[in-house]
Amino acid sequence: MKQSTDPLTWEDAMPRRTPSSLNRSSTTPRHRQARWGVSVAAFAVLAIVGTACSPVESSSDEAGGDQTTSTQDVFGEPADAAQVKAGGTLTVALSADPDKLDPTLSRSLYSRYVFHTMCEKLYDLGPDAKIVPQLATALPTISADGLSLTIPLREGVKFADGGTLDSTAVKVSINRGLTLAGSGRKSELGPITSIETPDPKTVVIKLSKPFAPLTAALADRAGMVLSPAAVDKLGANFSTAPVCVGPFKFASRVAQNSIKVVKDPLYYDAAKVHLDAIEYRIITDSSIRSANLRSGDAQVADSLSTQDAPELQKDSNMTVLQSQSLGYQGLTINIGNANGIGTPTKQLDTPIAKDPRVRQALEASIDREALVKSLFNGLNSVACSPISPKSEFTSDAAQVCPAHDPAKAKELLTQAGVTTPYKVEMITSNNPDSLRLAQALQAMVKEGGFELVIKPVEYASLLDQQDRGDFELLQLGWSGRVDPDANIFNFVGSEGSQNVAGYNSPDVDKLLTDARQSTDQAQRIQLYGQVVTKLQQDDPLIYMYRQRNLTGVSKTVLGVQTYPDGVIRTAFAGLAK
Known part of the structure; x- marks a missing residue:
């Protein structure tokens, strides 16, 4: 059961039910009745x-290793370009409908799945949960008094609308997180007093007091850089047509049903992107998500039930990615x-x-x-x-x-x-x-x-x-x-x-x-x-x-990864040859 105030109001709040029309597999979910009640045997354990x-x-599990150990971390491996096809659409079964596709306002884990494909950040996390540069080229340089952070930016980066990413765009995005009504980022960003842009590739953040969590905050939604042109045009309605930097760009959304992103040819590292599109389908019943995975109607399913994961681990056609949240x-x-x-x-x-x-x-x-x-x-x-x-x-x-x-x-x-x-x-x-x-x-x-x-x-x-x-x-x-x-x-x-x-x-x-x-x-x-x-x-x-974090992945797709932050990484995946 995920949460979502990822916050919940929180982003990681629990999923909601989906219309029956989304149950795309004809497979009858096993043990459906048992899921709605708690057996007497289960409560015997409670004593x-x-x-x-x-x-x-703490768990003694180590990263990597054989997934037959039911609680062993399995993050997945990057795709080998020689083993995947060019093109195709990946279908991901999501356990809840993401909230607003606006990094400033979003509070849901499920929106982070989508943002991963289309809204890159100044920093990201690696499989070891360490912070690494993404749109920045290095970790911030912090002044001796802790009141100034200098961030160098990638050059030659384009937004999906053709605009150029520069220090001004970063300033616009962070200021929006600090000032937009309803922002979920304000308290994450801390005591920022100003953002300076000495040149297009350098951002300097000034603080009234030292703020140790800031770099980590910039490795999540607070660090996503939005197109200034789209922000200016859409304002608080940015989520209706979000524009960022990413391997994919927003294409369409049907509320409580699906979200589609398509490959962005302007992406600075487009050669690493194998898929043409990714479609997220909202299927809140975990047994039906698993059934869709088995039938091939979906190639990835998030938030596997702990009732289903052990059986999927035994399926030679499936991989279960997992890590401790x-x-x-x-x-x-x-x-x-x-x-x-x-x-x-x-x-x-x-x-x-x-x-x-x-x-x-x-x-x-x-x-x-x-x-x-x-x-x-x-x-x-x-x-x-x-x-x-x-x-x-x-x-x-x-x-x-x-x-x-x-x-x-x-x-x-x-x-x-x-x-x-x-x-x-x-x-x-x-x-x-x-x-x-x-x-x-x-x-x-x-x-x-x-x-x-x-x-x-x-x-x-x-x-x-x-x-x-x-x-x-x-x-x-x-x-x-x-x-x-x-x-x-x-x-x-x-x-x-x-x-x-x-x-x-x-x-x-x-x-x-x-x-x-x-x-x-x-x-x-x-x-x-x-x-x-x-x-x-x-x-x-x-x-x-x-x-x-339990994610089911069909072996017809390669390169899907899930790290301890819970985000399913599909942007550089591909369909197996």
């Missing part, structure tokens, strides 16, 4: 739980989002919003280990914080996991003066995998004194409701970023652009600000450990598990 508070063990799946509690995101927070008058003991009780009612084992075939991993155990910013403090303890949960509810069972409503996406998770949680938290009422909604409605503050409890997630600031500040910082919980803690704000301004990694690690400790006391978000 097997440890009560000790201990760090989460940098993000998480969790629950967001509405504490102070009374009038919508971006407005001043206001304490809500409900026990779960007012009293952290009620939120702590909810967390103590959740058996993360049992969820991972019973629902996800052990493919996903327990998560108790927004910092991955594989992150270079992890620590023992960042991986401490509150114990599953239903007795303690009831005790906390009694201390809070709450009558049990305490009723709480949770909105979630209305696809089968999300509902299976919701039903498991519903049964699980009952033992801790909660009555969980499930409110399934369409993905787009879920995003709207969370932004308006029209929810009590929300199940959603985040695909994750390499710098922990991007996994935390936006969602729990009082000025975070995606703080849909309405959480406001001066203590957490100070810790996050100090971490942003520090250039000492050891200090940042210590500060993020303190942030996690505070978040586990206040519980505006309850982190539950870290999903594996």
